[in-house]
Each structure stands twice: as structure tokens, then as C-alpha cells.
Amino acid sequence: MFEACADPKSIEGLTWAFCYLTSAKHVDFYWSFLTVLALLAITAPAALGMGFMGATAARSHIAPVSWIGKLYIWMVRGIPDIIFFLFFVIALDQGIEYLKNLFVCEDGAWPWQGLEFRVCQAAKVPLGSSSAVWHQAYGFGLAVITFAIVFGAFAANCIYGAMQAVPRAQLETAEAYGMSRRQVFRRILVPQMWVYALPGLGNLWMILIKATPLLFLLGVKDIVYYARELGGSKTQAYEYPHGDWRLWYFLGLLVFYLVFTRISEIGIARLSARLSHGQATAGGEALRRTAA
Template sequence: MFSFCVDPASLDDLAWMACYLTTGKHMAIYTSVFTVFLLLAITAPTALAFGFLGASSARSHFAPLSWIGKAYIAIVRGVPDIAFFLFFVIALDQLFEWIRHEIKCPDWTDSIWQGNDFVVCDIAKLPLGNAPQWVHETYGFFLAVLTFAIVFGAFAANVLYGAMRAVPQNQLETAEAYGMTRRQVFWRILVPQMWVYALPGLSNLWMVLIKATPLLFLLGVEDIVYWARELGGAKTARFTDYPHGDWRMWYFLALLVFYLLFTRVSEIVLDKVMLRLTHGQATLAGDAQRKAA
């Protein structure tokens, strides 16, 4: 990157380090930090939406809907994450391709399973085989978001389901006594009050989600942990201008600091949110706020 980086072997330590930390390969780890942030920024609200749908259908009075909600919560929570991320994503990708295949190539007579191979017609591939690499990467990224959202949505659904039941029953009964419909009770009384009960569980989930991002590499998205391992591994002079020993410890130390800072900031923000949510609530913390005021 810098003009003096032509012959790294002749540089003194500081200049060598400056050149080393700005190689194209290091740029990849810096961008992967943003990949992680982007993933979290999209996944968290999506997972929450999945959770909300799951929880509200689980407590639905319409039996089949309630079964679907409960089955979603039970199955996804029970399957180990790594199995989910290894096989579910490939299956999901194949499902999308199969649907496109059925629509776009109705004349296709061969089976889509040929021995071990999953073969769909060329125009049904997702993304198309000749699409540029960034399309493939974006598609992989969205598959990752969807998988994360489904997994964490199930946990969030369970938290929200519990939170909905924690809202005092007499509040709901009072609302009904005032003549509110079931829908009105749900949206005006239950939902606004449940968050205070849900937040501790949701904040746990958020912390776990932050630390689950290395699972991204299973999905072909290169995240910071992958790059730390790749960059930190011992390098011999034959294959790089910057040979060094096993530096994984330093890279992982940097990751440790990154994750600690990130979770600390999250904690501070979540505390603020909690403070707002408890305001005026019929809980211990809400009561304390009222007395202090």
C-alpha cells in the first residue's frame, strides 16, 4: 500500500509492520468486520420478527396455527446449531433451485437427483453459474441471514412466548371488561407490556448471536475469525513477502478485545433500553422509578 513496501525484508520493524498490516489480505479482515456488523444489523430485527410470529402463533386460539408455532420453536431449538448450519443451508438452497427449476424448465425429463448430484437446468441455478462473484457472495450472505434468523427466531419466540404469559392476567381481563376485542387486547395491552419481561432473555440472545457469527464460515462467508486464523498461521518466506511464525495468539487476542468491547457497548445500550421499558410498569424496577421521581 505504501510506496516503501517494495522490499519488505529490508525494512525496520515499524515500517515492516505498517506494510504488513495493509496488505490486500489484511484489507479482507477489515472488511469482514463490516460483514459481521451488517449481518447482525439485518439478522437481529429479522430474528425478532420470526420470534414474534412464532410466539403469537404459538399462543393462537386457532389450533393448527398454534401447533405450527410450537413445532417451530421445539424443532429448531432442539437441532444442534452446527448441524443446522451445515445441512439446512444446502437444503434451503436446493429448495429454492428446485422451485425455480419446476417453474422455468417444465420440459425437463431427467430426475434432479443423478446419483449424488443435485442437477437443475442452467437457468434455474441460483445464482446463475455465470453470475459475477459478488452476486454469489450476496446470495450466500442472504442465505446466512435467513438461517441465523430462523435459528435465533425460534429462541426469541420462546422468550416472547414466556414474556406474553408474564403480563399480569388481570390487565388483560380489565381490557376485555372495557369491551376491547381480542385483537385490541393483544396489540394495545399485551404487546406494549411484554417487552420488559422479554428483554433479559432477548439480550442474552443478542450476546450469543454476536459470538455465533464465526458459524458464517460454514456458509462460505468469510468472517473475522476465519481471517484471524488464516492470517495468524505461520507463513514461510516462499509463499509470502511477510514471513512470520505462528501469530494466531495475537490475532485471537485482538478478536477477544473486539468482542469484549462490542458486548460491553451492547450491555450499556441494553441497560438504557431496559430503563425506558420499565418506566411506568407494574414491576419492582418500575415501582422504584416511580418512587424516585
């Protein structure tokens, strides 16, 4: 990156350390932290949206809709995360390529030949000639969809329980005043259920943070990938050979996750206090006693 760093073998001391920490591989490592933050920023609202739809479907008075919502919650929660991540990503990727195969390939043949999946080169997603950026973006997109589906099921379970926790008497009173079911749902149930859902959703957010290293298993070059590559003594990063420094790199990741989770805990506590204000819950009662 710098002129003084052109020949790594001819430098030493602080100059070597400066050049090492500003090398192209390390710049990619620093950018990979933004990859993790972007995953959280996109996945969290997507999972929350899927969770809300799943919980609403599970509470539906229409039997088939209720079955679909409960099946989604039960099926995804019942499968180990790592199995779902590895299976679903492969299935989704092959499904996308199969649909593209129907339109762009001349023969449109069935792509599963025995245990092998084969489509024409034009049906590959992304194309083999595409740059590495597009491959990374595609892998990241598959990861976001998978994370949203998995954590959406857990969020749906939290939201469903929170909806059930809202006192039935309040809903009946609203109906007695002439509100329709949609009005009761929108004006009474949804605003109050968040205070009951927040503890579970807060824990789910913490689990989501800790699950981001699964990006490494999905082929996305995240902070775990670069920590292993840069810290190892025999990897692709040959410009600045060194001993096995993986301990220090993973220790840095440990500090990053601890700081991030601590900041999240503070934010969740403040949000919980705000939602509990005026509510007939233990949190609301604690706030009233503090004010008194």
C-alpha cells in the same frame, strides 16, 4: 497498496509493519468486521420479527395456527445450532437451485441422482461465471436467513413467555371496557410484554453476537477466516511471510467481542430501565424507590 510496499522482500522494520497492516488482505480483514456488524443489524430485527410471529401464532385460538407456532419453536430449539446451520443451508441452497432448474433447464430432470445433487449450469445460484462478490453476497444471504430462523425460534419462546406473564386481570379489564381481542392485544398486551421479554431477548442478543463466527462454517469470509489466514504461517497470504501469529489475531478478536458485548450490556440496561418505568415489576419498583 503503496509504492514503497511494491517489493515486500526489500523492506523491513516499521515500513514492513506498515505495509503488512495495509496490504490488500488486511483491508479485506478490516472490512470483514463490517460483515459481522451487517449480519447483526439485519438478523436481529428479522429474528425478532419471526419470533413475534411465532409467539403470536402459538397463542392463537385457531388450533392449526397454534400447532404451527409451537412446532416451529419446539423443532428449531430442539436441534443443535451447528447441525441446523449446516443442514439447513445445504437444503435451502439445493431447494433454490431445484426451483430454478424447473424453469431454465431444458429437461427439468429430478436433480437428486442417488446421493448426488446435479442441475444444469444455468440453474446454478449464483452462476459459475459470476464474480466472487456475488458468491459472497449469496452465502451471506443464506446465513442471514438461517440465523433469523434459528434465533427467531428462541425469540418466539421468550416473547411467548412474556405474553403469558402479563397479568390476566389487565386483559380482562380491557375486555370489560369493550375492547376487542385485537385492541387488547395491540394496546394492552404487546406494550407491556416487552418489559418481561427484554431479559431473555438481551441474553439472546449476546448469544447472537457470540454465534457470528459460525459465518466461517458457512463459507463466508468473516473475521475468523481472515484471522486464521493472516495469522497462520502457511496460508494463502504469502506476500508477507511470518511465523504463527494466530494467537495475536484471535486475541484481537477476543478484545473486539468483549468490548462489543460490554457496550451491548450498557444499552440493554438503559433500555430495560426505560421500559420498566411505571411498570408493576421489580425493575419498576426499584426505579420508584430510587426516585423517592
